[in-house]
Amino acid sequence: MPSPIPSEVILEARDLTREFDGVKALDKFSLKLHRGQVLGLLGANGAGKTTAMNCMLGLTLPTSGGLYAFGKELQSHRIEILRRANFSSAYTALPANLLVWQNLLVFAKIYRVPKPKERIAELLEMMEISHLHKRVTGQLSAGESTRVNLCKALLNKPELLLLDEPTASLDPDIADKVRKIVLRIRSELNCGILYTSHNMKDIEEVCDHLMFLHKGKVVMEGTPKDIVERSSSSTLEDVFIKIARDGEIVDETAKKEEVAP
Amino acid sequence: MSLHVIQALVLRYLFLYTRSPMRLIELIFWPVVELVIWGYLTLFIQENTTGDFPRIIVFLLGAMILWDVIFRAQQGVAISFLEDVWTRNLLNVFVAPVRTIEYLAATFCVGFLRILVTITVLGLVAGLMYSFNIFTLGWALLPFFMNLMVSGWALGMISTALILRWGQAAESLAWAVPFFIQPFIAVFYPVSAIKPEWVQTISWALPPTHVFEGMREVLKTGVFAWDKFFWAAGLNLIFLTAAGMVFFYMLTLTRRRGLLTKFATQ
Ligand SMILES: Nc1ncnc2c1ncn2[C@@H]1O[C@H](COP(=O)(O)OP(=O)(O)O)[C@@H](O)[C@H]1O
């Protein structure tokens, strides 16, 4: 029997461990991201979400463990993989003194986007920021620059998109727009999206699958609804707080399974 | 290596320079000030002494302009990297399909462009004020010029590697590094003037020394100093390779220590 088509998993981490001065920021972290899936990484500040993402981008080398994208080992196929991926974070910026279109044009050329001007116009329109085209990037508001960053992240129609706290410091209205955009991107590009956030509304609305991180370990995993039920909590926020404070949570299902013969 | 990536990165720096005239002014202002001061000083000495001074003014101004080639090439590399740090753009570049060698090649191009601007301005000012014709050096100028540019690139990679190692606190190294070697490479005086004598061995091990000695030889004798040229080129090859290795090593180390992202988001 031929094995099932392996292309479904577009990003995989196997037992990823990353130590900083003896402290494990990531501890045997494993993940599989499928095409068309939005996977949410959740956890308190310092849980290891950004470290996980940085490892997956090859920005930080893991202490041990394996990383694969599109079925290929990350470090040895970095450029090839990065062509099909993209990234946006609330903590990076595009050069402040350039105009919005200049920044986007530079990255369009780096990613070798066909018809860059059209693609840029299309994306600005999608983000409802066409009017910012000729503005100085550094003078944009948080909501505006987040959306410009997202434009950059979509230039190459990525199959794999990593978003680190894309809604951080956004007002509820803009955050809502960003969530809608993320869902739209997922269905239009049929890409896999890895999404980190502290915002429960974000997670509930956008993610198909959740992974709760605590001190670099995955302590709970499942669909948002599932997780709430299994932890006998009323909301996801409840679960988050319990995990952040105690580091563990009573997983009712897991318990039952253990007891079962 | 892919050309369109290098082009895109150079385009980003061109946008940067056109968007911030202060950077262009800086590119022109300091060399001109330096040239004017050296020029007046030489003229003053010339008027108050007797002897072989017309030649000395040519030596000094020529040396000044050629030194600027090293400095500008080095700045092209080091400052371009810092621009990406300052503008928090480094992460965007490193998560894009940009090979390290393409990134370096783009900064080399910026170094080249910075040299063209500075040399044109200096050449004009020196010509107008002191009737110093930079082409006195004739066609010897070109091979020497290229050697100095390569030395500058190597120094630029070293500066960037040091900044990667010690963090943004060490960013003033971007301006300081060329001056670490300036005393030894015999820019304004012959190697024989360097004392104690054993230091001269260090001088001869540095590629630019051969260029500056060669330049003086051309000015004096009118004959192109092939031996000096080959020494400079050979040593440059070694220096560029070594500097490149140091840079790659530091970049990997920074990735391993997980500090690349700290740089980019500080
Ligand atoms: N370069 C680094 N050096 C030392 N410690 C680090 C470094 N990067 C991250 N850490 C530590 O790793 C842990 C996880 O951080 P991070 O991944 O940024 O968390 P999150 O994104 O979930 O808030 C934190 O304790 C942080 O202090």
Ligand SMILES: [Mg+2]
């Ligand atoms: Mg984080």
